Amino acid sequence: MAILGFSLSLSRMKSLQSCIDDLLRLKKTEVVHKMSAKTIREINDKYRYEDKKPGGARDNSLVSCAQCDGYNELQYIYDTKLKLLVSERKITEDKAIAALEKACADLKNPRARTDFYRKLSEILGVVIK
Known part of the structure; x- marks a missing residue:
């Protein structure tokens, strides 16, 4: 698949999506951690x-x-x-x-x-x- 002139295989796109998902999960965890005073x-x-x-x-x-x-x-x-x-x-x-x-x-x-x-x-x- 060509995106902005780059050719990405389906497996590479899935790998990138997995990285994005991981980053989003980390960001959510970071927000929870910041607001966690007991x-x-x-x-x-x-x-x-x-x-x-x-x-x-x-x-x-x-x-x-x-x-x-x-x-x-x-x-x-x-x-x-x-x-x-x-x-x-x-x-x-x-x-x-x-x-x-x-x-x-x-x-x-x-x-x-x-x-x-x-x-x-x-x-x-x-x-x-």
């Missing part, structure tokens, strides 16, 4: 953050996905927004952690708190304010 600490470890203005005017309106100087924003969100939903069995702990991880990955830094809560709500199918 703990908030594992999410924190993916990010670096240094608060150059602790207690700054914008701190309350932003969400950091990294831990800084003993303060863990994701732990705070879990404790104040998600833990009750887990205890009421509206979501699982795994889903809560996965939602935090996905929101961190999907939103560009700096992450506005309103956008972060909107993303969590979208992912979990519940309203987070």
Whole structure:
């Protein structure tokens, strides 16, 4: 068979298709691997953050996905927004952690708190304010 001026045998085409299939499988595995945190600490470890203005005017309106100087924003969100939903069995702990991880990955830094809560709500199918 001639494709773009190249002549390929049927066996060579099958071999190429097999390679393409393998690459697609690897790409899917890579995405799953990247989004596989089991703990908030594992999410924190993916990010670096240094608060150059602790207690700054914008701190309350932003969400950091990294831990800084003993303060863990994701732990705070879990404790104040998600833990009750887990205890009421509206979501699982795994889903809560996965939602935090996905929101961190999907939103560009700096992450506005309103956008972060909107993303969590979208992912979990519940309203987070």
